[in-house]
Amino acid sequence: MVRQEVRGRPFSVICKISDWMIRASALVRKTVIASRLTKPQNWMHSIGPPPATISILWLREKVAHCPCETATYSKGIISMSIQTLFGIELPIIQAPLAGVQDSALAIAVSNAGGLGSLPCAMLSTETLRKELETIRAKTERPFNLNFFSHEMPVPDEAKAKAWNALFADYYAELDIDLLTAPSAPARMPFGQEMADLVHEYRPAVVSFHFGLPSPELMTQVRNSGAKIISSATTVEEALWLEAQGVDAIIVQGYEAGGHRGMFLTGDISTQVGTFALLPQVVHAVKVPVIAAGGIADATGVRAALELGAAGVQVGTAYMLCPEATTSAVHRAALKSDYARVTALTNVFSGRPARGIVNRLMRELGPMNPMAPHFPLAAQASAPLRAKAESLGRGDFSPLWAGQNVRGCKEISAGVLTRELASRILEC
C-alpha cells in the first residue's frame, strides 16, 4: 500500500503544483476528479512547466479530516510523500542506533511497513556484508543504510595525553590494566568499500550523518539507485544539503538522542528545538522534510506532520524493543527516572551527543573542551565502560537517549512501528 500523504497547509491559498509533483500524486489526481472544482480536467491538463496555478481550497473540504491522504504542502509546492519516495507504507523511519542495534531491528521495522535502518559506521566490511545478507534474506521491503561522513582527524598526541590523564584515577579505581583493556569500536567515515557494498546490495535509501561524503562518492550512491538523505540541525545546514541534491532532509531537533548531525557549526548553543526548527526548514526547502527529536508516540507523529513534516525518524522509542541490542545497563537507565535528565556531551566520542546524565558526564562534562576530535576521544572511556558494565554499572557508558523516553516500550519493533503510525491512519 503506497499512500499519498495529504496536508494542505495553509489550505486557503492559491498554490503552484509542478509537473513532477502532480505525476507523483495519484491520489491527488483522484481527489481532483472527485472534487467539486468547476473544471478539474483543466487542472489535470495543465501539467508541465511553468507550473500550473490552481486553487487548493477544495482540498480542504476533501481531506482536511483525513491527514493520511494528503500531500505535504509548503511554499506553494505539494511535495512527494516519503512513502512514494522510498516505496514504504508508513512515514516512519527507525533512526539508526549505532551500538544498540543490528539488522534485526531494521528488518522488523521494514517488515512492519516503516523504513528500517542499519547503522554501518561501526561495522567492518565483513560484518556489514553479513548483515546485508541477513536483511536480504528476511525482508523484501525497502531499508536504509546509515553512514557517517565525518573527516578522520589527524591524531594529536599532546591532546590525547592530556585527555587520558583525566582518566587515570578512574583506571586505578576500577583496577584497569590498559594493556589488556578493550579498544573503542572504530567509527569510519563512508568510503569506497562501503560504496561498493551499496552498489552491490542496492538499499532503497542511504542516510548520512555529519553532512555528506565527497561528490564522487555521492554520485556512486546515487547511481546505485538509492535515495540520499542526511540530517540538518539548523536552517543553514538544511539549505546546504538541499543544494547538494539530497532527496529529503532529516530535521534533527535539539531533543534528539545520540550524536548531533551538526556539520556547519560545532557550537551547541546554536542548536534548535524540533518545534521551532521543523516549520522553518519546511518553509526553507522544497524537498520532503523528516522530523526527528522528541517524537515518542502516535500523538507526536501526528503533531510533527501537523507542523509540516512528510514523515518522522524515531530512535529512542525503539531502544527497549527485544530486537534492539541495547545493553542491560542502558535498558535499566531508560526505564528509570534518571532518563528524564539528559544532556549533550562530548566526553564519550569527541562530538556532542545526547545521553542520560551519568557519572562520567557529571565529572568530566557534559561538554569538555579538552576532548580530542571525534572519534578519537572514545578510546579513553572504553575500558572503563566495559569494566563498569560487567559490574552492572552504567557510570562510564554512553547512555544515548532523547529528551522524551516516554515512548520506550518493551514491545516488538513491528508493533511499535504500527502504533507510531496509528493516529495518522485512524481516519
Place this chain on the structure above:
Amino acid sequence: MVRQEVRGRPFSVICKISDWMIRASALVRKTVIASRLTKPQNWMHSIGPPPATISILWLREKVAHCPCETATYSKGIISMSIQTLFGIELPIIQAPLAGVQDSALAIAVSNAGGLGSLPCAMLSTETLRKELETIRAKTERPFNLNFFSHEMPVPDEAKAKAWNALFADYYAELDIDLLTAPSAPARMPFGQEMADLVHEYRPAVVSFHFGLPSPELMTQVRNSGAKIISSATTVEEALWLEAQGVDAIIVQGYEAGGHRGMFLTGDISTQVGTFALLPQVVHAVKVPVIAAGGIADATGVRAALELGAAGVQVGTAYMLCPEATTSAVHRAALKSDYARVTALTNVFSGRPARGIVNRLMRELGPMNPMAPHFPLAAQASAPLRAKAESLGRGDFSPLWAGQNVRGCKEISAGVLTRELASRILEC
C-alpha cells in the same frame, strides 16, 4: 463565548472523570446527552468521588474532527479548559514581554479574545497603577499581570568589580561617561506593594516567572480571586508548581525567547525542547498545561494542542506588532536573517535568557561564569546599550527572541491573536 476545549487523547481507553471535571464541562455534558451511549444518564448521575469510570470512545465519534470543542484529556482526566478557567474566548496567552511592551499590547490581545499580559517586574508601583487604570479603562476582558519571583541577591563587590572590568574597553570605545550614564531598570521580585495592587485591581490571572513567591503572598493573590500560573522548564519544576497549588502550568520549552523561568536548577544543559517537554508535563500533572517556545503561527498552535496543551503562550510573534514598544534596533534584528541564530545568554542580566546573537554575546558569552547574580549583571551593559542604540546599533542590547521568528508580523496584535487561533476554530 466560552467554549470547552476538547481533545480526547487517546480516545480509545476507559477513563475516569472526576466530579470537578464534569461540573466544569458543560459542553461535555451536552455532548454526552447527544451521544449514542446506551445510558448517558447513568454517566451523568455517577458524579462524585470516587471518580466515575466511563468509556470516552464515543467522544471520538463526536469530536474527533472538531478540536475546538473537546476537553483536554490526560491520564484519564478531562481537564478544565483555560478558556473556562480564565474566562477568555481563545486559548491564546500573549507572553509578558518585559522591556518591549506596556498595557497597549495587553489590551489589544484581551480585546481580541486572548489573554493579554502586562509585565510588571520592571515597573514602579506608580507606573503599574497607571497602567492598571489604563487597562481597566480600555477593556472589560480578563487580563494577566506577570511578576518575577526571584530572590534579590546580596551584592558581591568583588564579583561586580571583576565583571565591570570586562566592560572597560567597551566604555572607552563608545566614549561612555559612567557618572552620567543611565542605570539598568530595576527588576524587583513580587512584594507586598504589588500584592496590594493585585488585590485592588483584581486581574483574572497572575503569572509568575522564576518559581513562585512566598506562601503568604500566594495566599493574598489567591484571595484576590486571581488564577495563579507559573512557568516550568522541566518535569520536576512542573510537579513542584502543581504541589504549590497553581491553577495551570506554562511549559517553557528550550525554544522560548527571553528569560528561562528555571528555578530548581541553574544548569542550562537540563533544558528541554517543547516537543519533548510538553507531552511529558501533560502526562505528569493534572492541571491544564500551556505550551510556550517555538510556537509562531496557527499551525504551531494546533500542533501544541495536538501534543496535549490546553492553550499556548506566544511571545516573539507579537514583537513587531504596532502595539509593542520594541525598539528600532530590536525590530530591525527580528526582521533580519540574523534572527535565525539565537542563544541562551546570561551577559545581559545574570540569568539565562534567549536572544539574537550579537556582539556582546559573542565576545563575553553567550554564558559567562563571571556574571553577577540576576539582576545585578544588567548594570554593566546598560550604558553601552543606550549609547549604541542612539547610534542605531544593537551590539549591546538584549535582542530577546525565540528560536522561531517566522511568526513576527507587522500587524495589529488583535488580528495576530485571531490568526493564531484560526486553525483551532476552523471546524
